[in-house]
Amino acid sequence: MADSASIPSTPLLKDELDIVIPTIRNLDFLEMWRPYFQPYHLIIVQDGDPSKTIKVPEGFDYELYNRNDINRILGPKASCISFKDSACRCFGYMISKKKYIYTIDDDCFVAKDPSGKEINALEQHIKNLLCPSTPFFFNTLYDPFREGADFVRGYPFSLREGVPTAVSHGLWLNIPDYDAPTQLVKPRERNTRYVDAVLTVPKGTLFPMCGMNLGFNRELIGPAMYFGLMGDGQPIGRYDDMWAGWCTKVICDHLGLGVKTGLPYIWHSKASNPFVNLKKEYKGIFWQEELIPFFQSVVLPKDCTTVQKCYIELSKQVKEKLGKIDPYFDKLADAMVTWIEAWDEHNPSGAAAEKPNGTAK
């Protein structure tokens, strides 16, 4: 039973946020989230066999898309949406009509803080997204906008206004988000450390963005949240969220937007199979050694003033500089373009991207 104190009587941004869930199974996990998610609209992206029926607990307001729906809605452009990989979730980001997205995996449950109180993860993400980020200078007391905190001595006053927050990256108690080699080496490691902090990932610094527990402002950064080509027919998996995170961070840095990480925690219930993961990851593990220097050195021209323009430019640089690593990156660069074309078709008022502070739709 949820602690009623942690459920706001009027859910924040109730009509401005969609919850996107990729899944291959019945969504019983939603029962535990009912007090927190029920006021919101869900977009369920069914992966795998479209003839299977996914059961959603009663009382939730949702729309569900399976592969047939994706193919019908996007036509030939459906090729940019991964199949048999949770990367398919980004289809939900594209067809949402809301300003904010929260996405969560179906093996993630409500965590408790050290006092034993249930954590309303969604509420914390919304708080993170609604207050500014501080990417230009590090604040040693973490997020200066949290209650009981502020900017410390020596923090330049001109930087205290901050910048709009585009991304809120939440963490995981219990099963940490480790790669296959680390899973294999430390099969019993559990994350039990509750770090009571939210902080801005500084400008110019890349981070590994995990898609398990993630919020973002669709109007500010949506078109960059493409989870790439993974799974069926592709040479890698488990790099979908990483790819999206690297692209997103580079574009946020260019456009002066902020990325926060830290709270909230969810309870990650089950480690995926490290042997299966190793097979999905092994190419990514050596490719990323070239991808990181690439993203660290990306420069976007000044005339890239929208997320779409930045993303198209990035796709060109991917083709030019990563294509030589493997033909996969040529294909990925093309898919990046297809993704933006599909995004613009389904979000015709591109004006939203040009006016990040407006409410245009």
Next chain:
Amino acid sequence: MADSASIPSTPLLKDELDIVIPTIRNLDFLEMWRPYFQPYHLIIVQDGDPSKTIKVPEGFDYELYNRNDINRILGPKASCISFKDSACRCFGYMISKKKYIYTIDDDCFVAKDPSGKEINALEQHIKNLLCPSTPFFFNTLYDPFREGADFVRGYPFSLREGVPTAVSHGLWLNIPDYDAPTQLVKPRERNTRYVDAVLTVPKGTLFPMCGMNLGFNRELIGPAMYFGLMGDGQPIGRYDDMWAGWCTKVICDHLGLGVKTGLPYIWHSKASNPFVNLKKEYKGIFWQEELIPFFQSVVLPKDCTTVQKCYIELSKQVKEKLGKIDPYFDKLADAMVTWIEAWDEHNPSGAAAEKPNGTAK
């Protein structure tokens, strides 16, 4: 009474670390630190009236320097050591013969963690300094070298070795380290949030380094830990540690060294007078608006391979680019050179700085 569990039976680095304390009063505060500090050697830098006698509780092993001592030891070069300001502490860094320094203010007491256990701040600093930093890529589970943590999925393997840690910046419970304007606006704000994290300040990101609770590796970064010209006869105060922090961070980034911040906390007992602070700070508050962009854009040439060379080069750039803000920066640039000259005189085997991983003394 300290919890005996938090006092290691063999104190870490007992013969390799000095504790530097700047003070103008009797050091009764050491009583509370006795279980943690007594095994170590103290360097006490007495500020203000040298004829005053500072009482040190019995049983501590210490050397004490007042202004007369500093003048006698450094001769004309004593001009680079501030008077009537806790910036004088850096004299202690210079004359130490140890590899590591821990410095603490005399209004800082032993804090407790959320379980009520006393925090052995020094032990945590030593742990921070003895394990690597990760400045090139952000790890979302914070310090990957802490027990129960690791690098998360998507963290490049080639970066997991990390780099040597030069600085460990600790935090403060109770009175936060706010500037005068924030103190005036929020006189009752107390820091009660215990954030159980240590993290590396990413490469290219500046941070406000506070000198209240600070550890560093003297061999790796000592000559950059100059606390500038503050206090008596100078136009500003309370920017001593900030100055040292900006210089240190830029040099650490250049030399491939790491800076950690977070744990350990100390209990900061008393807020200084905000009106007095405002008087000391007000020039710094607007100067820092130009200092930060300056430090953000500093480039050190490749042939600056030691901290001393970096620091001399930085002093030139300070003179050239900041001298026009105020003649104070000309004077400061000269003092930076004097500081290095004095450092080298008192640390004749400069070889230590050339071989950061060696044990040369």
